[in-house]
Amino acid sequence: VQIIPSKGHPFVYGEILTAGPDASTLLFYGHYDVQPADPLELWETGPYDPTVRGENLYGRGTSDMKGQNVACFNAVEAAVQAGDLPVNVKFLIEGEEEVGSPNMHPFLEANKDMLACDVSINPDSGMLGKEYPTINYALRGLSYFEIRVQGPAVDLHSGMFGGTVLNPANELARLIGGMHDENGRITLPGFYDRVREMDAEERAELARLPRTDGDFLEQSGSPALWGEAGFTSIERVGGRPTLDVNGFLSGFVEPGQKTVLPAKAMAKISTRLVPDQDPKEVYKQMVQYMEEHANPGITWEVEYMSGSPASISARDSKYALAMAAALETVWGTRPVFYRVGGSVPVVGDMQRVLGVDSVLTGFGLPDDAIHSPNEKMHLPTWRKGTAALIHMIYNLA
Amino acid sequence: VQIIPSKGHPFVYGEILTAGPDASTLLFYGHYDVQPADPLELWETGPYDPTVRGENLYGRGTSDMKGQNVACFNAVEAAVQAGDLPVNVKFLIEGEEEVGSPNMHPFLEANKDMLACDVSINPDSGMLGKEYPTINYALRGLSYFEIRVQGPAVDLHSGMFGGTVLNPANELARLIGGMHDENGRITLPGFYDRVREMDAEERAELARLPRTDGDFLEQSGSPALWGEAGFTSIERVGGRPTLDVNGFLSGFVEPGQKTVLPAKAMAKISTRLVPDQDPKEVYKQMVQYMEEHANPGITWEVEYMSGSPASISARDSKYALAMAAALETVWGTRPVFYRVGGSVPVVGDMQRVLGVDSVLTGFGLPDDAIHSPNEKMHLPTWRKGTAALIHMIYNLA
Numbered sequence: 001v002q003i004i005p006s007k008g009h010p011f012v013y014g015e016i017l018t019a020g021p022d023a024s025t026l027l028f029y030g031h032y033d034v035q036p037a038d039p040l041e042l043w044e045t046g047p048y049d050p051t052v053r054g055e056n057l058y059g060r061g062t063s064d065m066k067g068q069n070v071a072c073f074n075a076v077e078a079a080v081q082a083g084d085l086p087v088n089v090k091f092l093i094e095g096e097e098e099v100g101s102p103n104m105h106p107f108l109e110a111n112k113d114m115l116a117c118d119v120s121i122n123p124d125s126g127m128l129g130k131e132y133p134t135i136n137y138a139l140r141g142l143s144y145f146e147i148r149v150q151g152p153a154v155d156l157h158s159g160m161f162g163g164t165v166l167n168p169a170n171e172l173a174r175l176i177g178g179m180h181d182e183n184g185r186i187t188l189p190g191f192y193d194r195v196r197e198m199d200a201e202e203r204a205e206l207a208r209l210p211r212t213d214g215d216f217l218e219q220s221g222s223p224a225l226w227g228e229a230g231f232t233s234i235e236r237v238g239g240r241p242t243l244d245v246n247g248f249l250s251g252f253v254e255p256g257q258k259t260v261l262p263a264k265a266m267a268k269i270s271t272r273l274v275p276d277q278d279p280k281e282v283y284k285q286m287v288q289y290m291e292e293h294a295n296p297g298i299t300w301e302v303e304y305m306s307g308s309p310a311s312i313s314a315r316d317s318k319y320a321l322a323m324a325a326a327l328e329t330v331w332g333t334r335p336v337f338y339r340v341g342g343s344v345p346v347v348g349d350m351q352r353v354l355g356v357d358s359v360l361t362g363f364g365l366p367d368d369a370i371h372s373p374n375e376k377m378h379l380p381t382w383r384k385g386t387a388a389l390i391h392m393i394y395n396l397a
Numbered sequence: 398v399q400i401i402p403s404k405g406h407p408f409v410y411g412e413i414l415t416a417g418p419d420a421s422t423l424l425f426y427g428h429y430d431v432q433p434a435d436p437l438e439l440w441e442t443g444p445y446d447p448t449v450r451g452e453n454l455y456g457r458g459t460s461d462m463k464g465q466n467v468a469c470f471n472a473v474e475a476a477v478q479a480g481d482l483p484v485n486v487k488f489l490i491e492g493e494e495e496v497g498s499p500n501m502h503p504f505l506e507a508n509k510d511m512l513a514c515d516v517s518i519n520p521d522s523g524m525l526g527k528e529y530p531t532i533n534y535a536l537r538g539l540s541y542f543e544i545r546v547q548g549p550a551v552d553l554h555s556g557m558f559g560g561t562v563l564n565p566a567n568e569l570a571r572l573i574g575g576m577h578d579e580n581g582r583i584t585l586p587g588f589y590d591r592v593r594e595m596d597a598e599e600r601a602e603l604a605r606l607p608r609t610d611g612d613f614l615e616q617s618g619s620p621a622l623w624g625e626a627g628f629t630s631i632e633r634v635g636g637r638p639t640l641d642v643n644g645f646l647s648g649f650v651e652p653g654q655k656t657v658l659p660a661k662a663m664a665k666i667s668t669r670l671v672p673d674q675d676p677k678e679v680y681k682q683m684v685q686y687m688e689e690h691a692n693p694g695i696t697w698e699v700e701y702m703s704g705s706p707a708s709i710s711a712r713d714s715k716y717a718l719a720m721a722a723a724l725e726t727v728w729g730t731r732p733v734f735y736r737v738g739g740s741v742p743v744v745g746d747m748q749r750v751l752g753v754d755s756v757l758t759g760f761g762l763p764d765d766a767i768h769s770p771n772e773k774m775h776l777p778t779w780r781k782g783t784a785a786l787i788h789m790i791y792n793l794a
Contacts, residue, residue: 158669166621174573248567251643258643
């Protein structure tokens with residue numbers, strides 16, 4: 001075991017490479033950092049004073065994700081104590097996941113040989129319910145822009161000029177409005193050309209997931225659902241690309257009124273991407289959309305702020321199947337395969353730098369209150385998870 | 398002459414009612430307040446140290462509008478000294494025009510009898526050029542709204558929910574985009590029903606004005622002009638209604654990026670109105686537009702913040718004709734009749750409270766630098782203006 005310094009919190013690395021060069025090598029990923037515990041007064045027992053009440057262990061990090069790390073340690077230890085470990089094992093535990101893993105990419109680049117493996121086992125993504133062992137096999141990518149529009153040279157009096165020059169806020173609103181059609185589809189030219197469609201089998205799998213449109217409605221608090229026609233909410237969030245305004249600013253936004261015709265308007269817009277969309281290509285599509293639709297009464301620029309491609313792991317890889325079989329053995333039910341709408345940088349980093357997929361799973365539950373007071377780990381689920389990890393190891397023997 | 402206190406700066410009132418009850422009564426309007434003089438270092442001579450250089454008198458308020466007031470005093474004094482004044486004369490000089498005349502309306506209400514008159518002569522609106530004696534006969538009205546839209550109950554993660562709930566910023570943008578059609582016409586239902594169209598004679602008069610589309614382009618600094626199809630810039634600004642976003646705010650607008658799906662979006666939107674549009678009816682049209690077009694994935698409200706109707710004065714009233722003839726006598730050219738795009742509250746207040754039109758004229762020039770350093774009054778023009786006011790008085794004899 002080594003503790004390896006970085007510009008931020010150090011990395012912890014350990015390995016057991018006794019299975020020999022022909023055996024599979026698993027890289028268990030984890031993080032030891034946690035979210036702040038405040039507000040402290042809402043905790044029934046101290047966040048760093050782990051306490052069992054009923055079936056749960058309460059404390060900061062129990063679910064996200066020290067408990068998950070310990071499940072991995074325990075599984076490997078059980079296998080070591082039972083005889084020869086049938087796989088090579090590496091552990092990489094970072095300390096900056098909750099702040100976006102800013103030092104992960106250079107660390108992977110600098111330690112490619114040490115970290116060489118066949119797959120990453122990432123137990124940081126939880127379950128959809130305690131009866132639903134879960135494997136997350138896809139994450140969406142991102143392409144993030146800032147669009148800046150200028151109309152007149154300076155703010156003008158809306159009475160003296162209104163109606164004879166184009167208002168950049170009106171125009172940017174119109175342009176954004178046109179970025180979706182009446183079916184909720186995105187109109188950037190060529191936007192869907194590289195979108196990998198879900199086949200009937202995958203859609204049937206997603207339909208098994210225990211998360212209904214009603215759940216999305218309730219969890220969002222929106223008055224009604226919305227989205228691309230022809231898809232369920234779970235498909236829209238996991239398997240379809242989106243375009244959202246993250247911020248919009250123009251003119252006078254304090255309380256009261258001012259009859260200004262603003263000179264400028266700005267919007268931050270991000271697209272969530274699915275395989276095989278390319279973030280920089282989407283940027284070009286955004287620029288092309290603006291070229292084709294912007295009125296000459298404004299000037300504009302689109303800044304590409306960041307981007308990362310979507311990632312998808314084969315659901316039928318040797319490792320995904322080994323984990324799926326292990327989960328089914330322990331739970332007695334076939335696991336659900338889930339697509340996650342967000343992005344997890346470390347997964348993409350490992351794909352790009354180490355060339356390996358991640359098997360994303362975990363034994364946290366939706367009501368574990370991660371990032372909140374009274375975070376807990378459901379111990380019976382955690383023990384089943386530990387057992388499943390042991391089965392996975394032997395499924396790869 | 399009386400100095401009459403108000404909640405703000407006092408009003409100055411004076412009268413000469415020697416012409417008797419059958420003669421016309423003119424109410425000369427003026428204001429004695431001025432804009433701040435800073436930045437002081439840009440003045441060639443002190444702002445309150447009036448200085449003649451060449452044909453101009455330099456100093457704060459020379460053009461806006463103490464010089465105009467003095468032209469009126471001199472004209473009346475000349476007539477008084479020449480013999481019997483053929484009209485009754487009242488003067489009302491306020492001290493809060495530059496801050497929107499907040500105490501004018503109650504003052505008029507409280508002093509209706511004292512201020513009773515046949516017409517208000519308002520020399521605060523300037524000329525389009527020194528060879529163009531000008532009468533402004535129309536001002537646009539206003540109806541100002543704030544639209545607040547809510548999607549999800551709280552800000553959401555754009556990865557976890559993006560694509561399955563309606564983004565309120567996207568939706569508000571789409572709704573605003575739809576408020577104009579491809580011809581630059583406003584799509585609020587019934588918006589043009591009460592718009593009084595300009596006839597061919599009026600449009601021909603406006604076409605005489607020495608302000609071209611090129612002037613609007615240059616003065617605005619916009620890359621191109623824009624507006625309602627079928628109208629010139631001068632017609633669009635003076636004689637057609639408009640709808641402008643004055644402010645738009647949603648989500649994260651600081652530098653950098655945040656993948657938030659915002660819960661709320663807000664826009665301040667104002668319409669400039671022409672006769673005979675009704676500000677509160679336009680509010681109802683905005684509400685109806687929202688009812689007809691807003692997606693059920695958001696809730697919304699439209700707040701009516703303020704409104705005032707447009708005003709228009711007959712170009713062929715006895716008083717307008719008297720002023721026009723006077724200007725033509727002095728300049729040797731027929732005056733231009735101009736529609737102003739902005740709103741002047743005192744004109745509407747006088748129409749509503751005293752029941753009188755205003756004849757808006759004045760002898761300030763576009764390059765007088767009002768509100769700026771080195772404000773000046775062009776003395777030859779000012780002397781001609783004084784002469785025109787004298788002629789007007791005798792034209793009403």
